[in-house]
Amino acid sequence: MDNRDFLIVDDDITFTSLLTRALGRRNFSCEAANTSADALQLLEKFYFARAIVDLKLGADSGLQFIRELKLRQPDVVIVMLTGYSSISTAVEAVKLGATNYLCKPADANEILAAFDTEDSPFTAEIDYSPISVDRLEWEHIQRVLQENAGNISATARALGMHRRTLQRKLQKRPVKH
Numbered sequence: 001m002d003n004r005d006f007l008i009v010d011d012d013i014t015f016t017s018l019l020t021r022a023l024g025r026r027n028f029s030c031e032a033a034n035t036s037a038d039a040l041q042l043l044e045k046f047y048f049a050r051a052i053v054d055l056k057l058g059a060d061s062g063l064q065f066i067r068e069l070k071l072r073q074p075d076v077v078i079v080m081l082t083g084y085s086s087i088s089t090a091v092e093a094v095k096l097g098a099t100n101y102l103c104k105p106a107d108a109n110e111i112l113a114a115f116d117t118e119d120s121p122f123t124a125e126i127d128y129s130p131i132s133v134d135r136l137e138w139e140h141i142q143r144v145l146q147e148n149a150g151n152i153s154a155t156a157r158a159l160g161m162h163r164r165t166l167q168r169k170l171q172k173r174p175v176k177h
Helices: 013-025 036-045 062-072 087-096 108-114 133-147 152-159 163-171
Strands: 002-009 030-033 046-054 077-082 098-103
Touching: 002 013, 002 036, 002 062, 013 030, 013 108, 030 036, 036 046, 036 062, 046 062, 062 077, 062 087, 077 087, 077 108, 087 098, 087 133, 098 108, 133 152, 133 163, 152 163
Parallel strands: 002 030, 002 046, 046 077, 077 098
Antiparallel strands: none
């Protein structure tokens, strides 16, 4: 099997193309896939030192892909990217073997910095600051919305709130920690 520096797995074709070019300009060898099935085929051909994996891969889960990736290539260092960040998915990603967890949008420099484990927020000493109640509510709503496959009505019923109230809350930007 040939060696590559990076495996990029993201369903955003434009993002994978731009990131592949940016890393290539820095003399890294990269392979990109837009589905977990395509990425699994790449794992048969190449050994990867690092992987950049999106949380949502179309209908598939990046968390499930991390599990499979670690089974096939246990030494790979993984950074998970997501536009849908939450504490629970960050914790799950780290439990499954991710070194770091970044929120999109993230550029090539931020992603490369996330692979530096000495500066990783998961290995550095963290100053504890409690999360605001508004942020906790926002994350809970996002989790319940995800559990209901994006169905607003079902999510509102599960949360015990009016559908319009939920829609107003979803239109707001994520609350700061």
